[in-house]
Amino acid sequence: MFKGKDIVPLKEREMRTIRGNAVSMIFQEPMTSLNPLFTVGQQISETIRLHRGLSRKHAREHTVEMLKKVGIARAVEIIDEYPHRLSGGMRQRVMIAMAISCNPELLIADEPTTALDVTIQAQILDLIRRLNEEYQTAVMMITHDLGVVAEMCHRVAVMYAGKVVEEGSVRDIFKKPLHPYTQGLIKSVPRMNEQHRRLFSISGNVPVLNTQMKGCRFAERCQNVMPLCLEKLPELKEYEEAHSCRCWLHETPKEEVV
Numbered sequence: 001m002f003k004g005k006d007i008v009p010l011k012e013r014e015m016r017t018i019r020g021n022a023v024s025m026i027f028q029e030p031m032t033s034l035n036p037l038f039t040v041g042q043q044i045s046e047t048i049r050l051h052r053g054l055s056r057k058h059a060r061e062h063t064v065e066m067l068k069k070v071g072i073a074r075a076v077e078i079i080d081e082y083p084h085r086l087s088g089g090m091r092q093r094v095m096i097a098m099a100i101s102c103n104p105e106l107l108i109a110d111e112p113t114t115a116l117d118v119t120i121q122a123q124i125l126d127l128i129r130r131l132n133e134e135y136q137t138a139v140m141m142i143t144h145d146l147g148v149v150a151e152m153c154h155r156v157a158v159m160y161a162g163k164v165v166e167e168g169s170v171r172d173i174f175k176k177p178l179h180p181y182t183q184g185l186i187k188s189v190p191r192m193n194e195q196h197r198r199l200f201s202i203s204g205n206v207p208v209l210n211t212q213m214k215g216c217r218f219a220e221r222c223q224n225v226m227p228l229c230l231e232k233l234p235e236l237k238e239y240e241e242a243h244s245c246r247c248w249l250h251e252t253p254k255e256e257v258v
């Protein structure tokens, strides 16, 4: 769903007007997402020319502007470089420049800092936050890093085996997680002040997703599993204000929970 509209049935031609324009994406490995055979300038201006219909000259000027916007100081030189000549952080900036070149309403960032070292990670996250605040671009951040979630997000949807199992404000998710999987995730974060504790881990493995699953997908690993959990998949339901969870535990009177 995008802006209340189901975009799955759209024709490829219609999707092309949304993709890269109203919705764009930053991937986790900038080296494999950029085409090694074209300069970064060619790759960014292709998007601009396609969606904005600008001339080659104007698209190049707009590309330089975009590269500056994402903090690349030598934009006029970098525009003619091939991706392999740039560092990981620079490449990710180029990817972001490409993603925001048509001023998207939604930017999907899929593990945007995983392949980067910690200092560059912080710079890229700062840049994404600035885009969100200054240009009002909505950002959907996909990450397994709870530190990044706490730092960057307003609302969080926790997914397990392809289903959203909990959704709420970042504060609610960290302060009072409702789903056993979220509770396990938060418990497994190492704490600076607890150096001698053995790190908690959720036992078992993620289910194989191409098999037919019955009941709650987390049941095999859940310490609170009940017979009902093995039979029926719970719905995602709002149990507190703007805080939803997919778990039978919150439907069952406390005395019935073993």
Ligand code: SF4
Residues within 6 Å of the ligand: 179, 180, 181, 216, 217, 218, 219, 220, 222, 223, 224, 225, 226, 229, 234, 246, 247, 248, 249
């Ligand atoms: S529905 Fe049951 S198995 Fe699934 S998370 Fe809740 S208590 Fe655990």
